[in-house]
Amino acid sequence: MISNTIFITYTIMCFIGLQAVTLVIMIIKHNDSGSTELLKAARNFVIISVILGLFYYITYYRELVLHQFTAGIFLRALDAVIFYALGLTWVKLIDKIIASPSPRMDWWRKYTDKAFACLMFLSAVIYIFLLDENYRTHAIWSEAVVITWEVVLGLTVVVFTLAYILIGYKDLTDTASRGYIIVISLLVNFNNLWNNTLVISVFTRERSLNISLSMLYGITSILLLVINLFTVLYLYKKDFSPFYFGKKEQVSRELTEEAFLDLVAQSRRLTERERDVMILAYQGLTNPDIAEKLFISKHTVKRHMHNIFEKLEVASRMELVHLIQSKDYSKYQDASGEG
Structure with a gap:
């Protein structure tokens, strides 16, 4: 009964994970005129979660x-x-x-990839050369190395997760993002620490390998299912999802300022929130003013402005204002599918 339940859980988890991957790929495809760093990060996360689920699903089946x-x-x-x-x-x-x-965040960004790459490489070396094909060691010193390394790896993920959250969390006013970050951080780190604990318990002879594996497969399947489910829901709710202006209307060459702003937003696939930010920036509002008016953080406004500049191919607010005032319809006519 338990075995069947675990299989079913992994199957649902993989299905939801693939749904998340598909959703992110579709968003990136329809958002290719602007910055997609956030979307790519989401894509990488859900892909790895699906790979992890498939790996343990196959291992469990074998x-x-x-x-x-x-x-x-x-x-x-x-x-x-x-x-x-x-x-x-x-x-x-x-x-x-x-x-x-934050400058402190820049320091952590600088060493994140290097630290994880180094730790994962050494972990692979340990699993290849100190463990045999049955995941057993043949010396006391090698058991000590494996146990120590499991502790180091588990704590590394916890430390980096806490560092990123503690430095930047106070600047994040988006309630959905706050909740998502907290929930998934708890699940990801619990999953890692649970795996570390079971590996250590095997080498300290507190549990048999078969019992530990059954516990690992069961808990991991549930955690990955919840992680992927929350990720899909978060992607649907976020304003970087592809809620673009789908209805295209015929626009004469004598455009009003408001009509041209709509045309620019439509043709360059700005999201509705990016369109709002663009209009307020054109009207002369500063980033703090825009943040207060739209009830978002200054850093969110900064990210939206970065995306707007990329999509409109301008480098400053001055160029943005000049672009709108010029009403260069020909530049956006083909992009909007008209004429």
Whole structure:
């Protein structure tokens, strides 16, 4: 009964995860005229979560159905890094959601990829050379190394996650993003620490390998299911989803200022929130003024302005104002599918 439940949970988890991947790819496809760093970070996170789920789904099937308990070099190496690849992609997604300009955040950004790459490489080396195909060691010192390394890896993900949250969380006023970051951070780190605890318990002989694996598969399947479900819901709710101006109207060449603003937003695929920010910026409002008027953070406004500049191919507010006042309809005619 438990085995069937775990299989069903993994199947649903993989389905929802693939839904999230598909959603992000579709958003990126329809948003290719602007910045997609946040979307790419979300895509990488859900892809890794699906890979992790598929890996344990296949491993669970091999062991409990096919009775194949050995793991070759490739499987052990993947097992060594996949949990922490999930942690890395999650930390990168936190960074893109918060988008904090803090100098302290820049320091953490500088060393995040290097630290995780180094730790995951050493983890793969340990799993390949200190563990045999049955995940067992043959010396006391190698057991000590494995146990120590599991502690180091688990704490590394926790430390980096906390650092990114503590530095930039106060600047994030978006309630949906706040809730998403807290919930997924708890789930990702609990998943990693649960895995670390079970590995350590096996080598300290507190549990048998088979019992630990069953507990790992069961808990991980549930956690990944919840992670992917929350991610899909978050992507649907966020304003960087592709809620573009779908209805295109015929516009004469003698455009009013308001009509031209709508044409620019439509043709360059600005989101509704980006359109609002663009109009307020054109009207002369500063970033703090825009943030107060739209009830969003200054850093969110800064991110929207960055996207607007990229999509409109301008480098400053002055160029944005000049572009609107020029009413260069020909520049946007083909892009909007008219004429």
